[in-house]
Amino acid sequence: MYEQNFQVVIIGGGPAGLAAAVSASDNGAERVLVIERDRELGGILQQCIHNGFGLHRFKEELTGPGYAGRYIKMVQERSNITVLLDTMVLSVTENKTIVGVNPQDGIFQITAKAIIFAMGCRERTRGAIRTPGTRPAGVLTAGAAQRMVNMEGYLPGKKVVILGSGDIGLIMARRMALEGTRVEAVLEIMPYSNGLTRNVVQCLQDYNIPLYLAHTILKIHGKERITGVTCAKVDQNMKPIAGTEFYLECDCLLLSVGLIPENELSRELGIQIDGLTSGPIVDQLRQTNMAGFFAAGNVVHVHDLVDFVSEEGEIAGKYATAYAKSEIGAVNKVVAVTSADGVRTVVPQMINLHEGDTLPIRLYMRVGKTERNVKLAIMSGAQILLEKKLAVAKPGEMIVVEVPSDKLKTSDDKITVILKR
Amino acid sequence: MKNTKKTDIVIIGGGIVGTAIARELAKYELDIVLLEQHPDLAMGTTKANSAILHAGFDAPEKSLKALLNVRGNELYRSLKDELDLELAVTGSLVVATNETEMKTLTELEQRGKNNGVAGLKIISRDQVLVREPNLSPDIVGALYAPTGGMMWPFTAALAFAENAIRNGVEVLTECPVTGIKVDNGKVVGVDTPQGFITANYVINAAGVHADDISRMASDDSFTITPRKGEYILFDKSVGSLVNTIIFPTPSKISKGILVSQTIHGNIFIGPNAANSSDKEDVATTTLGMKEIIAGARRLVPNLPLSSAITQFTGVRAVADSGDFVIRASTITQGLIQAAGIQSPGLTSAPAIAEMVAAILGNQGVNLTPKRSFNPINPPRVAFNQLDYAGKQAIIAKNPLHGRIICRCETVTEGEIVDAIHSPCGARTVDGIKRRLRPGAGRCQGGFCGPKITTILARELNIPITAVRKDTAESQMFYDKIPGGCEVTADV
Ligand SMILES: Cc1cc2nc3c(=O)[nH]c(=O)nc-3n(C[C@H](O)[C@H](O)[C@H](O)COP(=O)(O)OP(=O)(O)OC[C@H]3O[C@@H](n4cnc5c(N)ncnc54)[C@H](O)[C@@H]3O)c2cc1C
Numbered sequence: 034m035y036e037q038n039f040q041v042v043i044i045g046g047g048p049a050g051l052a053a054a055v056s057a058s059d060n061g062a063e064r065v066l067v068i069e070r071d072r073e074l075g076g077i078l079q080q081c082i083h084n085g086f087g088l089h090r091f092k093e094e095l096t097g098p099g100y101a102g103r104y105i106k107m108v109q110e111r112s113n114i115t116v117l118l119d120t121m122v123l124s125v126t127e128n129k130t131i132v133g134v135n136p137q138d139g140i141f142q143i144t145a146k147a148i149i150f151a152m153g154c155r156e157r158t159r160g161a162i163r164t165p166g167t168r169p170a171g172v173l174t175a176g177a178a179q180r181m182v183n184m185e186g187y188l189p190g191k192k193v194v195i196l197g198s199g200d201i202g203l204i205m206a207r208r209m210a211l212e213g214t215r216v217e218a219v220l221e222i223m224p225y226s227n228g229l230t231r232n233v234v235q236c237l238q239d240y241n242i243p244l245y246l247a248h249t250i251l252k253i254h255g256k257e258r259i260t261g262v263t264c265a266k267v268d269q270n271m272k273p274i275a276g277t278e279f280y281l282e283c284d285c286l287l288l289s290v291g292l293i294p295e296n297e298l299s300r301e302l303g304i305q306i307d308g309l310t311s312g313p314i315v316d317q318l319r320q321t322n323m324a325g326f327f328a329a330g331n332v333v334h335v336h337d338l339v340d341f342v343s344e345e346g347e348i349a350g351k352y353a354t355a356y357a358k359s360e361i362g363a364v365n366k367v368v369a370v371t372s373a374d375g376v377r378t379v380v381p382q383m384i385n386l387h388e389g390d391t392l393p394i395r396l397y398m399r400v401g402k403t404e405r406n407v408k409l410a411i412m413s414g415a416q417i418l419l420e421k422k423l424a425v426a427k428p429g430e431m432i433v434v435e436v437p438s439d440k441l442k443t444s445d446d447k448i449t450v451i452l453k454r
Numbered sequence: 455m456k457n458t459k460k461t462d463i464v465i466i467g468g469g470i471v472g473t474a475i476a477r478e479l480a481k482y483e484l485d486i487v488l489l490e491q492h493p494d495l496a497m498g499t500t501k502a503n504s505a506i507l508h509a510g511f512d513a514p515e516k517s518l519k520a521l522l523n524v525r526g527n528e529l530y531r532s533l534k535d536e537l538d539l540e541l542a543v544t545g546s547l548v549v550a551t552n553e554t555e556m557k558t559l560t561e562l563e564q565r566g567k568n569n570g571v572a573g574l575k576i577i578s579r580d581q582v583l584v585r586e587p588n589l590s591p592d593i594v595g596a597l598y599a600p601t602g603g604m605m606w607p608f609t610a611a612l613a614f615a616e617n618a619i620r621n622g623v624e625v626l627t628e629c630p631v632t633g634i635k636v637d638n639g640k641v642v643g644v645d646t647p648q649g650f651i652t653a654n655y656v657i658n659a660a661g662v663h664a665d666d667i668s669r670m671a672s673d674d675s676f677t678i679t680p681r682k683g684e685y686i687l688f689d690k691s692v693g694s695l696v697n698t699i700i701f702p703t704p705s706k707i708s709k710g711i712l713v714s715q716t717i718h719g720n721i722f723i724g725p726n727a728a729n730s731s732d733k734e735d736v737a738t739t740t741l742g743m744k745e746i747i748a749g750a751r752r753l754v755p756n757l758p759l760s761s762a763i764t765q766f767t768g769v770r771a772v773a774d775s776g777d778f779v780i781r782a783s784t785i786t787q788g789l790i791q792a793a794g795i796q797s798p799g800l801t802s803a804p805a806i807a808e809m810v811a812a813i814l815g816n817q818g819v820n821l822t823p824k825r826s827f828n829p830i831n832p833p834r835v836a837f838n839q840l841d842y843a844g845k846q847a848i849i850a851k852n853p854l855h856g857r858i859i860c861r862c863e864t865v866t867e868g869e870i871v872d873a874i875h876s877p878c879g880a881r882t883v884d885g886i887k888r889r890l891r892p893g894a895g896r897c898q899g900g901f902c903g904p905k906i907t908t909i910l911a912r913e914l915n916i917p918i919t920a921v922r923k924d925t926a927e928s929q930m931f932y933d934k935i936p937g938g939c940e941v942t943a944d945v
Contacts, residue, residue, distance in 0.1 A: 070858065121858035132842070136856035139849040140842060158898040160764035163686070167737045168766065170923035170930045174900045181904050187918050187931035212934060256734065257927040297862075300691070 047076020049330020190285020202289025511566025683725025862895025
């Protein structure tokens, strides 16, 4: 029944996908489709019932569902956007045929002129960090716990330890405390928190929850349900220091140990993945190495603010539409963007300059570790294209820099972003 | 007094051995009850092992292990179709890294021939590296065993049990045997929390606890020592690291740390071997991980450690003799031992079952074939293995197949509901994982866990707070604490 053609098909109805759909529609795409596997749009925002969303985009503080709600409304207002909920994409082919499945329509095929990947990310698990010990009930990823608490209304524990001080870990520490659960500690293997500073203050300090930096869990105890964890301090190489072990009793361990972009569909298709971001290599239009396949949001690189996700969705939506209408001009120069010397990741990883490009190009970067009083420099060989002073650069906070496009017209074919101490 | 039940034969233990015996004995006109202490079958050693269909060249000549391994390997070929088993005969390699090890391989080859293993041959370094390009350049040659293979132990045990149930066997879970009543040197029945069960024959397939069971019937002729083996499992995205099963050259005590594909295309490394004092200790350890990583690197230098998805530990039930203990008790009449079933226990299970049936026959049990015996399990439809039209057809029959719950392994809600309502249906989140693999993929249940919890509660008609992860007391969620702060969303 859905054997239909769309100009732009977006896989994933989270903030990236929603912004992409709105932008595709506003940029003149005639038929836009959003495919979402959950029963409602909004993605992970629907379980993020705390506030702090939308300060950049809407200049006000919204909750996750509140932020999602605004975009859902925009999608609903645009009659050329079709939404398929409760629908899973099983495969995508090179010639842009999508196989999807849902209970109402069964299995079906759709063709698209352009496809945008907006599948978001998944949480790293205990297995990925190889924490030794037993495998009892009560060990969950923070996101799964968040879903149970906020959407289903159940508590995963009454005495909680959280491993990882990423934003979800911090938010869940406060959330559990608000529910009357005792939060014993948040442990972080790095000597700094990976979360936003405001979350460290508002979620831990305001609730007197101890944060153990440079600490990890050596062992999980408990046969049926977790009974406690053995913790220890770690050295600079993240190796546990003998003699610093201590035991924390708990009936729940939440893991917030990182997010991984969900790129199974893109990988199967043969889209090139950046080993550092774990997302597709994209250009400034968010087009991947395969023509007509775009990507936006956490599927590209893990963002810390949804506002940037929406922005990326808009870019992808706009240019996917341009691609679908054959309006992207010929490329007359390709510049590779790489990172080095303290800068860990950069997006986009490619800049394809077209005839008549005038807009500045925004680079989104993350550093490898916290550094103070540094300069971020964009280098073309030995020449500095641009420099920006940073009082502090933290891995947890994305750095954004705009490069005027005319500077790129004269640059080398490869530019590098670095930190200068 | 609680319920009492009367049967001909009680089987204690719902691992691969107990279930294979149940299925074998279901061929005869006998009343059989299988008792398992846990909420699900295959939660003991059967759930954590190398899952390899061994060819049979390891075990000492004339040992029960050798005999039953080779026979079991053979029997699985026909069982695969009858019971719809997940099993593949892929061949296996034992690799040598120096000339001394090459000599050991020649000995193994000879031993294998004496054990009756077909098709063994030594292959050259080049032949090995063509098949397995990621192996260490130090490799000098290998012993190739064409009858080696992979299987999926949980679904195999469940398939045995399901077929047994279809043929009249009763399976009781959460039913630990707490005592065996012996009268005049003869077994008369077993005590369980669900009541006393009268039986003339008790088959002891209680895995690591087999010596405890035996002692309940006053037979202390053997002891079981638990020996732990740890594993690391890797994501399918690195599934081509090796293409089959790679063993190192074995030492005197163990087959060593291997690197192998699983039948579902993941990779695993392990196991080490560490004696333990606690039969229930299945914790993984820092030391164990180090040991298996080092061991595996000798075979494959570049291990994709960042693609690890889980770690687990299995416990070998090692009898003091070192061999399987399969015999009628000489102390208590009616007690039949199927104990000390360490590796190659999975492979041997169907042959152990044949042997137990023969022992019962010798003990005077009347083995009249059951006319109605149906050896076939209807094949399970795995959504992700159907083609487009097949998928369309099963969704048309049951729209729940159109809802994918596990995105890593593409498992539908329909499959999950079927697994809950099948003959020995899943009762726990891990029970569903063992049957269908949601939660066994790269997200390890991060996405599907909450959904599966909700489906279990709905289908079993129990509150969410009663849904368990795995063991009897492994409930996962509490009701919210009254008085806790409610945050409402402003949409
Ligand atoms: C590390 C490791 C690797 C292995 N690799 C392989 C391999 O590659 N190939 C191979 O062929 N074999 C292998 N094996 C061996 C194989 O896994 C075992 O031989 C086999 O699983 C044993 O099955 P079982 O039924 O005897 O024991 P189990 O699976 O342990 O079953 C015993 C059952 O008895 C129940 N039980 C215990 N006490 C009671 C009681 N009082 N009342 C009721 N129920 C009770 C337990 O709960 C359990 O379910 C390996 C084993 C290990 C540990």
